[in-house]
Amino acid sequence: MMADENIITQLSIFVNNEPGRLAAVASTLKECNINMKAFNLAESTEFGILRAIVDNPIEAYDCIRSKGIIVKKTDVLGVLIEDTPGSLLHAADVFGREGINIEYGYAYTGRTTSVFFIRVDDPEKAVQVLKSEGIPLVKESEI
Numbered sequence: 001m002m003a004d005e006n007i008i009t010q011l012s013i014f015v016n017n018e019p020g021r022l023a024a025v026a027s028t029l030k031e032c033n034i035n036m037k038a039f040n041l042a043e044s045t046e047f048g049i050l051r052a053i054v055d056n057p058i059e060a061y062d063c064i065r066s067k068g069i070i071v072k073k074t075d076v077l078g079v080l081i082e083d084t085p086g087s088l089l090h091a092a093d094v095f096g097r098e099g100i101n102i103e104y105g106y107a108y109t110g111r112t113t114s115v116f117f118i119r120v121d122d123p124e125k126a127v128q129v130l131k132s133e134g135i136p137l138v139k140e141s142e143i
Helices: 019-029 057-066 087-097 123-132
Strands: 007-016 037-043 048-055 071-081 102-110 114-120
Touching: 007 057, 007 123, 019 048, 019 057, 037 087, 037 102, 037 114, 048 057, 048 071, 048 102, 057 071, 071 123, 087 123
Parallel strands: none
Antiparallel strands: 007 048, 007 071, 037 048, 071 114, 102 114
């Protein structure tokens, strides 16, 4: 994983696409005492992927793996956005101009802040261009 404080470790947990499998994974998360701060469940015909921002991602990764569940660590960014129309435009426009591809994303809206978690093809460059444009990022320690 990258050392930049603005690059967040996301867990991608593989879930078979069949009844009861998400409950089994959720049971493992509870057993491992994993608190999800934000998540997205994506599916294909054979399996789903539970992408999650969690407390203590390294410990969570180790515990999930020890239970025989396939899990992967992925670098993502957390772009702070306002809860207003058009707030995504600035960051998306900067990425487009700089040739940075957004592979996927999902949002979290809390009581005081909104965050767009995104996977990009060049996280280090993305952090640099967002900072140069004055677009705030969330640090892993702030989640």
